[in-house]
Amino acid sequence: xxxxxxxxxxxxxxxxxxxxxxxxxxxxxxxxxxxxxxxxxxxxxxxxxxxxxxxxxxxxxxxxxxxxxxxxxxxxxxxxxxxxxxxxxxxxxxxxxxxxxxxxxxxxxxxxxxxxxxxxxxxxxxxxxxxxxxxxxxxxxxxxxxxxxxxxxxxxxxxxxxxxxxxxxxxxxxxxxxxxxxxxxxxxxxxxxxxxxxxxxxxxxxxxxxxxxxxxx
Numbered sequence: 001x002x003x004x005x006x007x008x009x010x011x012x013x014x015x016x017x018x019x020x021x022x023x024x025x026x027x028x029x030x031x032x033x034x035x036x037x038x039x040x041x042x043x044x045x046x047x048x049x050x051x052x053x054x055x056x057x058x059x060x061x062x063x064x065x066x067x068x069x070x071x072x073x074x075x076x077x078x079x080x081x082x083x084x085x086x087x088x089x090x091x092x093x094x095x096x097x098x099x100x101x102x103x104x105x106x107x108x109x110x111x112x113x114x115x116x117x118x119x120x121x122x123x124x125x126x127x128x129x130x131x132x133x134x135x136x137x138x139x140x141x142x143x144x145x146x147x148x149x150x151x152x153x154x155x156x157x158x159x160x161x162x163x164x165x166x167x168x169x170x171x172x173x174x175x176x177x178x179x180x181x182x183x184x185x186x187x188x189x190x191x192x193x194x195x196x197x198x199x200x201x202x203x204x205x206x207x208x209x210x211x212x213x214x215x216x217x
Contacts, residue, residue: 007029007069008053031050077167101118107124117134120137125142126145132146138152142161144160153190154172156176158170161179168184183202187202192204193208
């Protein structure tokens, strides 16, 4: 019997997550919740947009207990974090999503509600927190530690032993050298090469990466 599940968000990110879920064949996608009233009644890959988050209680009454995150996040993860935490507080269980072409080592440890996209690799000893996006083709090498609510963008490479703080965003095709620590809430720009530790709450970019500005967190 397929597990009934509801998704949050009706964006392009939701489309990619839905595709992975459909490929698994294990879930009954009840619908999507999005605050934009103009999206109500539309469909993404055949999954209808039901309305806003106010429908959560009625869905719970109907027996839906699991949710997935279709809300992305690059410079700002706050909406994704708020929605995730609110759903958990209301008794829903976050669903981890794995594209069938992704690879996760048996010794890797993953939190709740992790999304692992196509061709992503998580190698031995890696530890990944809750509500993390490991996007298309990214590499999380051995013994990396990734905090909660992090987005590792497409093509990013975290070499061995990298530590990424919670709420951080790692840009597309960036490279983090082995053993480097990325602070909480920091944004690493696309294509950056990070060769030394980066403090919390800043934006870094370039080759080698340098601090561009503070986020004022």
